[in-house]
Amino acid sequence: MKFKIATLPGDGIGPEIVDQAIKVMKAVGKKFDHEFEFNFAVTGAAAIDEVGEPYPEATHKICLESDAVLFGAIGDPKYDNDPSAKVRPEQGLLKMRKQLGLYANIRPVTTFPSLLHKSPLRKDIVEGADFVVVRELTGGIYFGGKGRSEDLKSAFDNCEYSTEEVERILKLAYDYAGKRNKRLTVVDKANVLATSRLWREVAQRMEKDYENIETDYMFVDNAAMQLIQWPKKFDVMVTENMFGDILSDEASVITGSLGLLPSASVGKETSVFEPIHGSYPQAAGKDIANPVATVLSAAMLLESLDLLEEAKAVRDVVNRSLDQDVVTEDIAGDKKAYKTSEVGDWLAANL
Amino acid sequence: MKFKIATLPGDGIGPEIVDQAIKVMKAVGKKFDHEFEFNFAVTGAAAIDEVGEPYPEATHKICLESDAVLFGAIGDPKYDNDPSAKVRPEQGLLKMRKQLGLYANIRPVTTFPSLLHKSPLRKDIVEGADFVVVRELTGGIYFGGKGRSEDLKSAFDNCEYSTEEVERILKLAYDYAGKRNKRLTVVDKANVLATSRLWREVAQRMEKDYENIETDYMFVDNAAMQLIQWPKKFDVMVTENMFGDILSDEASVITGSLGLLPSASVGKETSVFEPIHGSYPQAAGKDIANPVATVLSAAMLLESLDLLEEAKAVRDVVNRSLDQDVVTEDIAGDKKAYKTSEVGDWLAANL
Ligand SMILES: CC(C)[C@H](C(=O)O)[C@@H](O)C(=O)O
Ligand SMILES: CC(C)[C@H](C(=O)O)[C@@H](O)C(=O)O
Numbered sequence: 001m002k003f004k005i006a007t008l009p010g011d012g013i014g015p016e017i018v019d020q021a022i023k024v025m026k027a028v029g030k031k032f033d034h035e036f037e038f039n040f041a042v043t044g045a046a047a048i049d050e051v052g053e054p055y056p057e058a059t060h061k062i063c064l065e066s067d068a069v070l071f072g073a074i075g076d077p078k079y080d081n082d083p084s085a086k087v088r089p090e091q092g093l094l095k096m097r098k099q100l101g102l103y104a105n106i107r108p109v110t111t112f113p114s115l116l117h118k119s120p121l122r123k124d125i126v127e128g129a130d131f132v133v134v135r136e137l138t139g140g141i142y143f144g145g146k147g148r149s150e151d152l153k154s155a156f157d158n159c160e161y162s163t164e165e166v167e168r169i170l171k172l173a174y175d176y177a178g179k180r181n182k183r184l185t186v187v188d189k190a191n192v193l194a195t196s197r198l199w200r201e202v203a204q205r206m207e208k209d210y211e212n213i214e215t216d217y218m219f220v221d222n223a224a225m226q227l228i229q230w231p232k233k234f235d236v237m238v239t240e241n242m243f244g245d246i247l248s249d250e251a252s253v254i255t256g257s258l259g260l261l262p263s264a265s266v267g268k269e270t271s272v273f274e275p276i277h278g279s280y281p282q283a284a285g286k287d288i289a290n291p292v293a294t295v296l297s298a299a300m301l302l303e304s305l306d307l308l309e310e311a312k313a314v315r316d317v318v319n320r321s322l323d324q325d326v327v328t329e330d331i332a333g334d335k336k337a338y339k340t341s342e343v344g345d346w347l348a349a350n351l
Numbered sequence: 352m353k354f355k356i357a358t359l360p361g362d363g364i365g366p367e368i369v370d371q372a373i374k375v376m377k378a379v380g381k382k383f384d385h386e387f388e389f390n391f392a393v394t395g396a397a398a399i400d401e402v403g404e405p406y407p408e409a410t411h412k413i414c415l416e417s418d419a420v421l422f423g424a425i426g427d428p429k430y431d432n433d434p435s436a437k438v439r440p441e442q443g444l445l446k447m448r449k450q451l452g453l454y455a456n457i458r459p460v461t462t463f464p465s466l467l468h469k470s471p472l473r474k475d476i477v478e479g480a481d482f483v484v485v486r487e488l489t490g491g492i493y494f495g496g497k498g499r500s501e502d503l504k505s506a507f508d509n510c511e512y513s514t515e516e517v518e519r520i521l522k523l524a525y526d527y528a529g530k531r532n533k534r535l536t537v538v539d540k541a542n543v544l545a546t547s548r549l550w551r552e553v554a555q556r557m558e559k560d561y562e563n564i565e566t567d568y569m570f571v572d573n574a575a576m577q578l579i580q581w582p583k584k585f586d587v588m589v590t591e592n593m594f595g596d597i598l599s600d601e602a603s604v605i606t607g608s609l610g611l612l613p614s615a616s617v618g619k620e621t622s623v624f625e626p627i628h629g630s631y632p633q634a635a636g637k638d639i640a641n642p643v644a645t646v647l648s649a650a651m652l653l654e655s656l657d658l659l660e661e662a663k664a665v666r667d668v669v670n671r672s673l674d675q676d677v678v679t680e681d682i683a684g685d686k687k688a689y690k691t692s693e694v695g696d697w698l699a700a701n702l
Binding site for chain 1: 499
């Protein structure tokens, strides 16, 4: 089969890690007889530098026409700490999410036995943790009205959710839970926020349609604690945009394998697959960044195209690379550190 | 000297743990020749049951007339999972904060050597962590306009901050940092939120007036990660209300000593001192809850009255109780577990 992959390397280490995912996908194509057409487009600081804005129309068009989007990372230190900057790379990300309607961000949090010693948590607490954080991605305070009062002396951000938005993301989360261990934790702040009370109402209604799934409710502050105290108790956690931003990042570090975790942002037309780590500018161009999170994002991409066997082949070769210590310096420890490109070559060759 | 202490035991284990703090304060009064007048008032579910609302005017009056407020905990399971309940215990807490103008919540996060094994974090990561989370407590999305659209199909919560509100809390945080290790981390989401950009602007302006203090800025998602990865790097962290709710709870579990951590909520007229743990309804009336967080809150209360030596005496006796394993079942492990009241008696007798 033939697939169009919009390819957005972005900033920092983005290009080098995306290159490795492409190598692996090409190997998949060869082995399983598919053709992937990689259509490159700019985004982030790279796009600002080139065309003055972080998610140009041309890039959007390429994404819209794609079967899936492979994304690197965006962000450049020259835009940080400058609250007055008019154009920021992150705006590109938000615009992409909005324009492509990427309403659900999915982050599987898995532990890798060989990396447990890198976890900041005690081994007995984290070993075997395996859950998914589902974050609403196109609503809430991110996309509500925001600005300054006329005298500039105060600022506001509005958070809003509609019943449809809540239903849509809960449905996806329930479906995910149905394919996994049949437990869904709905995280909100219903003791304070009106939007959270809407979420809880909708969930309490939908709960009845998913009788085989055990739903529980948790306040966001409590969830922030339980993620650290009992990460193994979670199966699927679903929450609104801002809470999801915080909790999914918190969840990502408990495993010690931040450099290995993939994500999917699901839209109606197309979906975007990217590592959860950032653009890591200090490492850019040095061929030292860990490409595994991007390669595993490519595996999620393959899954979204219903290429399940192909996705499994990618996961398997990644696991073998970890077992055989074919890894970059961030996780090599005392052993030999492979270059980014060497890991990519190995994965492609051994698929 | 004579001091008026408004005493609000609240719900669940509130009454029994507040009792122990009172015992200890009475012992302080005897030893240092002060008189504490404890004026009791209802709050939370207890107040709803008694007078139909969770922060009655009579309670407010007693607080206003006090030199400080000693608070237990509020919350009752019968109000959970009922998004439609018209009166909720938590509303009492929010009303108290607003009416008393408790603009800053201060939470020292300290590790106790004898409890490190209870931490979900690796010992090498958490040992020696010692920082303070300062949370803005009367602004932001908690107190902005909120509600439903007319057709009930959508809900909204507005977040707002004024320059004065931001300046006030940052000033307090800078003063705290000045008395500690002279580092302040300002946590926001300035890459997305207009209110966060206001926070960052104000902080960048004030930074220049506090040359002896090192200010750094961190996005809230990143802070949620770094709290777990490198808790020792923080000194004072300051943030807005909603982020502070999440981060301060996250911070509180990394030490393994949740049952021991106190807090202060600072207002202009009076301040409120309370344990950070909740009302723990399952344990109510069983004389098993850990009173130490409340006793240490009393120590913060004494400090706020400029009774520094007295506060130190309370901390010292708490440390001795821990060294000598005079502790409740939550931390007793294989050793003998003392009752709540026994720990209180021991602390009062050994002060
Ligand atoms: C860069 C930023 C706007 C973005 C977000 O907050 O959504 C990022 O933190 C993420 O989680 O993808
Ligand atoms: C009970 C709730 C309203 C409250 C809050 O969110 O502020 C609590 O979580 C806290 O942190 O004191």
